[in-house]
């Protein structure tokens with residue numbers, strides 16, 4: 170049996186659940202229950218805070234889990250877990266920031282004993298230890314940006330993604346501490362157990378195929394036979410487009426191919442100009 174720890178709330182919870190659904194790992198959640206079953210009787214789910222998941226996976230309460238790389242580092246468990254895949258979302262950087270009007274412009278301007286407010290006390294301490302600077306860490310559990318303005322800190326170390334929050338609060342970035350995305354992590358001992366490893370590999374493959382499929386679209390069309398070579402040049406496809414007969418029309422063929430999602434916008438008018446008709450673009454759930 171595999172215990173799979175998933176974030177119960179927060180910004181990565183929903184996108185992770187979406188990918189798992191696309192991967193075919195349907196979860197049956199009853200109400201606000203903290204445990205759930207999946208379509209696979211050997212995979213159970215437990216819901217927890219993303220912040221606690223590194224610890225649960227490191228000590229074996231869960232065999233695998235989804236959380237942010239920043240939180241793995243903050244819990245100091247990077248040696249106890251294996252990172253199996255990167256979801257490519259939940260991008261955020263932990264940065265050191267100071268009020269725009271402060272005279273701190275670089276790390277060198279940070280004086281001994283200055284106070285740094287953060288939700289990431291361990292990562293922040295490690296950062297300053299490496300620089301051999303003694304600062305006072307003020308641990309907060311959210312809304313860190315306010316700390317310099319209410320006089321409880323000189324600087325903050327906080328997550329930034331779009332940069333909107335820092336700008337809104339008139340804060341400037343002094344340095345980057347770490348960059349993070351959402352990851353699938355596994356307990357090292359669980360991976361040594363052959364049965365568990367096999368099941369975990371199935372989960373990894375399913376998630377990878379769903380993540381890959383998100384970047385692709387299936388395009389289908391009817392096109393004039395004499396334009397096939399030109400169309401082939403436009404859509405190399407994964408293994409070349411599939412071309413098949415249209416029974417009702419000798420002059421036309423049906424073509425389908427898998428193409429990158431970001432190419433669709435410019436590709437469709439070109440296909441249309443070549444005489445392609447009944448062009449369909451459809452999402453793909455998984456590609457193996």
Ligand SMILES: Nc1ncnc2c1ncn2[C@@H]1O[C@H](COP(=O)(O)OP(=O)(O)OP(=O)(O)O)[C@@H](O)[C@H]1O
Pocket residue numbers: 176178179180181218219220236237238239240259260261311328329330331349350
């Ligand atoms: N603004 C952001 N953009 C993208 N990812 C973010 C952002 N803020 C935090 N994250 C990432 O989300 C992951 C989950 O963090 P957490 O569970 O604390 O979620 P949250 O959305 O911050 O929830 P809350 O603050 O309500 O507790 C972390 O790994 C973090 O790096």
Ligand SMILES: O=P(O)(O)OC[C@H]1O[C@H](OP(=O)(O)OP(=O)(O)O)[C@H](O)[C@@H]1O
Pocket residue numbers: 310311312313327328329330331332333334335
């Ligand atoms: O660069 P941006 O896109 O603006 O995102 C950054 C903000 O997102 C996170 O806050 P969250 O919403 O998790 O609230 P919190 O501070 O209470 O954790 C983070 O702590 C920043 O405040």
Ligand SMILES: [Mg+2]
Pocket residue numbers: none
């Ligand atoms: Mg947060």
